[in-house]
Amino acid sequence: MEIEQYLHEHIPLSKAMGVTVLEATDASVLLMAPLGPNINHRGTVFGGSASALAILAAWALLHRRLRGEGCHCRLVIQRNSMDYELPIPGDFTARATLDLQADWAAFLRMLTRKGKGRIGTLAILECEGQRVGRFSGDFVAFGL
Secondary structure, eight states, X not given: OHHHHHHHHHOHHXXXXXXXXXXXXXXXXXXXXXXXXXXXXXXXXXXXXXXXXXXXXXXXXXXXXXXXXXXXXXXXXEEEEEEEOSOOOSOEEEEEEEOTTOOHHHHHHHHHHHSEEEEEEEEEEEETTEEEEEEEEEEEEEOO
């Protein structure tokens, strides 16, 4: 997928983690990472890898949507929180969506008028069909 190639070329950590894009739509992005390059001393996924996959999924969703709108701007994470609900013993996924309170149209208006817009995202982490974590984060887009 084009977005996977973009991630690997522009965010090298994604390649080192073995990230693959399973699905990418305007509604959500689903990324997968294998346990191997993300393992910790307990034989489960390192917490930083879990958080990184969630951030990558959320970033990829916003990047894809912005490009679809013809916006070529800088997109950075401003703040996030991660709930680690269960140990992650194998390959894992992160599905990112817009936050339920997010207003895409208002975000684009602010970006166009002020040159900066902020929007919230969510991501659910799963392993072997079970929810193992939850991410929420705010991203800021700069300059049009």
